[in-house]
Amino acid sequence: MTDIRVLTDEAQYRAHSTLFRRAMHWGPPTDEQWAVVLPSYEPGRVHAAFDGDEMVGTTQSYAGSMVVPGGAVVPHSAVSRVGVRADYTRRGVLTALMREQLSTLPDPVATLRASEGRIYGRFGYGLAGRVRYLQIDATKAVIPGSPTGRVRMVDPDTADKLLPELHDAFALDRPGQISRWAGWWARARDRKTEAENMVTIVHSGPDGDDGYLCYKVSEVKDFKHKMEIVDFVSSNADAWRDLWIYATRLDLVDTIEVDVALDDPLNWLFEDPRVVHTKEVFDEIWLRLADVPRMLAARTYGTAEPVVLEVQDALLPANSGAYRISPDGAERVDAAADITIPVDLLGAAYFGDTSFSQLAAAKRITGGRFDAADALFASPVAPRCSTFF
Structure with a gap:
């Protein structure tokens, strides 16, 4: 049986770092590298999975804050160093780690950067923001x-x-x-x-x-x-x-490389917009609403008739239920749902980067009145993080 523990000392942190690095196919940290990495370990936020005395999985979070649509700033956890030892994959280790981390998270929302796009949806993370990688012909x-x-x-x-x-x-x-x-x-x-x-x-x-x-x-x-x-x-x-x-x-x-928000007007700064080449559009923000009522109440909404969302959250069942979204805010209700949506896709739609209509067209959500939900969750600016962790 997998045992999840909170790590407390430097020796455990170094073992945690080594296991994570090996999961990413890197070697263990040298003494010089470890001296740089050690200050990034925050007490109380470092989890590891154990099989007996053997560490077999890792995750960690960093405390901070995040901006939501409307400009409010909420407490935030940046989740990183997620890894499972190669001989323990597909045995429930990561699920146990994610469940323990999210259920004890002190913050209402978490984000991470996904090494693989298929992994984190089942833990309630949704692709909520993308980034545009640019190359500029400086000549x-x-x-x-x-x-x-x-x-x-x-x-x-x-x-x-x-x-x-x-x-x-x-x-x-x-x-x-x-x-x-x-x-x-x-x-x-x-x-x-x-x-x-x-x-x-x-x-x-x-x-x-x-x-x-x-x-x-x-x-x-x-x-x-x-x-x-x-x-x-x-x-x-x-x-x-x-x-x-x-x-x-x-x-x-000769060339400049940079990543920017999808709506960044950089092309229009130059006499010739063609000097800016989009090399790639890639996912950046994977969002997990750990406290759905609090996060729905934290942001502002656009103008449309109210919509009732039925949220499904298998990992954190306290989040499951119906929420009425209106221009005045969000509240938990006992009412029939217009839209049924899993928590990962609610995370994807939270910043407005993905619309309910798109999710419905892909048959990822059910119900109706998607246009109203799109208008309520729309944001005048595209999401962007710009802090890699």
């Missing part, structure tokens, strides 16, 4: 006009202090965005490996610092260089435009 990227503010390059120590402040102030600007925890920033500060060549540019406008850009440049071959934008935060259109002017006018850069 032809012309932005008309001049900058309106000022940009400056900052040293790593200054970046360590300033970037968390700017992210907290400006980055929680659309549904799906999450706060960053201390362990996330601790890993971001590591400059001994992939972050060694990181450059940070800070933008200042009339009211002070209002955005930043972090990037790395690598030589592809024969003096051809690629810029990878790792982090981009701006509080207003002028800061956004000025930072892009800096990036596209940098010498010895």
Whole structure:
């Protein structure tokens, strides 16, 4: 029988890290790597599955907050390091881990990044937000006009202090965005490996610092260089435009790679929109409504006649039931349902990235009045997270 335990000490954390890495086909962490990883382990949020004394599965969460449609910010768990030892897969280990983690979660919502798209729907996670991966031809990227503010390059120590402040102030600007925890920033500060060549540019406008850009440049071959934008935060259109002017006018850069929200207007910044190429649209946010009543009440809704949703949640049955959604909010009711929907697909529709009509057309949900539900759950902006974990 699988036994789920909360881990408490560094030796257990290192075993947890090793098992997860092996599940991802990576080797165990070196001493140097472990020194970087250790601060990202949060006491009370690290679960492992055991068969006797053997650790056979892992999961973990990080405490933070998340923006929902309408701008409210709710407590959030970022779930990561989910893995099962190869000789224990398909034996219920992951189900036991997910059930225990979700049933004891202190936050009403969780998100994760899925290594495989088929895994997490059965645990109530729905694909709620996608991202657009872009490649920009910097040799032809012309932005008309001049900058309106000022940009400056900052040293790593200054970046360590300033970037968390700017992210907290400006980055929680659309549904799906999450706060960053201390362990996330601790890993971001590591400059001994992939972050060694990181450059940070800070933008200042009339009211002070209002955005930043972090990037790395690598030589592809024969003096051809690629810029990878790792982090981009701006509080207003002028800061956004000025930072892009800096990036596209940098010498010895031929291509720029970045990921953005589906509705990002970047193409229209350039004289020739064709300099921006969409390489891929891929899933980003997998959302789990751990407390359905609280999360339905947290967001705002569009204009339409009320709709009653019958929510089904096999893993957390307390969530199951009927909810009346109206422009005034959401409430639990004892009423006949217009739409019956499993909790993973409610998560998929929560930010408005997926519509009820689409789910109905695919025969994933049943009922009617899907147009009204679409209008109620619609969001004027596409969801985006921009924080990988």
